Amino acid sequence: MSQNRFTPESTRLDDAARAGWLYYVAGNTQDEIARKMGVSRQTAQRLVAMALSERLVKVRLDHPIGRCMDLAAALRDRFDLGICEVAPSDPEAPDLLTGIAIAAAAELERVLKSPERRIVSLGTGRNLRAMVEQLPIMSCPQHVVVSRLGNMMADGSATPYNATIRLAERIGAPHFPYPLPVLASSTQELSAMQQQQAARNTIDLCARADLSLVGIGQMDLTAPLHVDGFLSRAEMDELSGAGAVGEITSWVYDQHGHIIDCAFNRRVASAPLPHSSERPMVAVASGLAKLPAIRAALAGRLINGLITSEAMAERLLS
Amino acid sequence: MSQNRFTPESTRLDDAARAGWLYYVAGNTQDEIARKMGVSRQTAQRLVAMALSERLVKVRLDHPIGRCMDLAAALRDRFDLGICEVAPSDPEAPDLLTGIAIAAAAELERVLKSPERRIVSLGTGRNLRAMVEQLPIMSCPQHVVVSRLGNMMADGSATPYNATIRLAERIGAPHFPYPLPVLASSTQELSAMQQQQAARNTIDLCARADLSLVGIGQMDLTAPLHVDGFLSRAEMDELSGAGAVGEITSWVYDQHGHIIDCAFNRRVASAPLPHSSERPMVAVASGLAKLPAIRAALAGRLINGLITSEAMAERLLS
């Protein structure tokens, strides 16, 4: 009541956080919380539920599950990966975002803990965005966050799932948005764009990134590129006809993991994918539909790291 | 499965981790977990409980208040406090009055909500005054507000920051101003004053207060006692020489939280501070300058409750 007068909804969240803390950290029952906070049991229950639904409470499991570690080791071995993490799957929801996001956040956090300056480059996508949400709030002004591709659609509007800004905000690091759109309208325009100092600087940062995290897009009707409107149905059919199975930061590649030489790729403005680099280029991806895309990216060594689900790991190894 | 034969208990932990993951991350019920893992519901429950007891699950609250509650819990534990609240600090104004005032007001409001008669005794200071301003207007004629110290300066003028009157007005409760000045001119005069029926009655109310809220004053050039003219520069230097680090309702104490036996304290007319009382004696204080004063008050158990800022809580614990 009283405290609500000033910042109603922020105080309600505060109460939710407090209730969540009392419940999950202090181990109170909802009755005790109700008593301590001077509200009814039902309200306490609502606050706890809100802490959950507003993603105020983050749960992490600190135990390497043997099966997942085995799968990760097998993937590392088979595909010569530097970084590989496998998150447990719920058999009935095998590609729940949260598990993979937590695993990816842990990997990212490891790098961010360094006192030395680190450059982290990010792609886009739900997975990366969910990853950032799982990261604890930390202060890392020594690092740099850079985006590997634009967040503007052709008409200038921003794409959703922008992970770079969120990450930079969360860890208090300077960040470099990608100064070009996702696609240029022509090869000529692209060349001109790439001459800009800002573009050259950002692309250079991407090339020197100490950790790159990217999503992987499949090439079917649910393809992120298509859903987000970068690729018309006709273009996509054409690309599929040319053997496209997946894309990373909009670079479309075939089943061998080779970037396809095509009109579309010649308009892609994203930072180039490094060739068999020493630097970690880690894909964060799951979902049955992405299987061929992930397999190809691994085969072609477009990536040298993978964070995925138990279910996907099993399929990749079979 | 296969790994069981070699490290049975590690597999049990694995199962616990998996069960915990399915429960806390994937949101399954224990029945579903039991079905998916092929065990009985009871076993699933045991596994989930084990994940908890083995500290496999780590819960984090991503809301400023979460950190505050951690700090408050640590302070409560370290200094054996009954009431402890830590308000979030704005990094750029770590001791902003408002946050602490809101926290203190919430604590006060909890007591005021009681239908039973409660006696609330107050000290003085900006913090308490700000606290009262944060309190909702409510009708509490059943309670009693009493001041722990005078609001008259030597010349009879009133001190600013009088919280008692404001609080009484705001909640519509009867109130007892402190019928003596802050300082008597001599020990003899003080004894005479304390014989007055009104004084004895008020002091008695203070001793029986169900909640006492006081400020803490530091002992440097910005000391409230000095700024408000109760303590000359020379007197303060003398007290500092005698080890004074802080004061509560004008009672000056040393770094161990012991009221100093000195000429000044023998003239202090404020209600006595209860010794290790069961009744809540809560300090509302923040500001870097007050650190030694707060630390000493905690050490000497002059207070058994504290409402402070995140920044101060961190310093107190470090």
Place this chain on the structure above:
DNA sequence: TTGCCGGTTGGGCAATTGCCCCTCCGATGG
């Protein structure tokens, strides 16, 4: 004023969870 509307509260009940206690099973030792 009245009545509607969105949002919050508390009662009550069903689902879920925590836990006691008994049983079973394998190991151990007499």
Place this chain on the structure above:
DNA sequence: CCATCGGAGGGGCAATTGCCCAACCGGCAA
């Protein structure tokens, strides 16, 4: 061989939790 023992599994019940629904509250328009 049998008695004992400790640990895991399961039945069952009480406590806790989740959620639906009706009541209530404050704002707003008629």
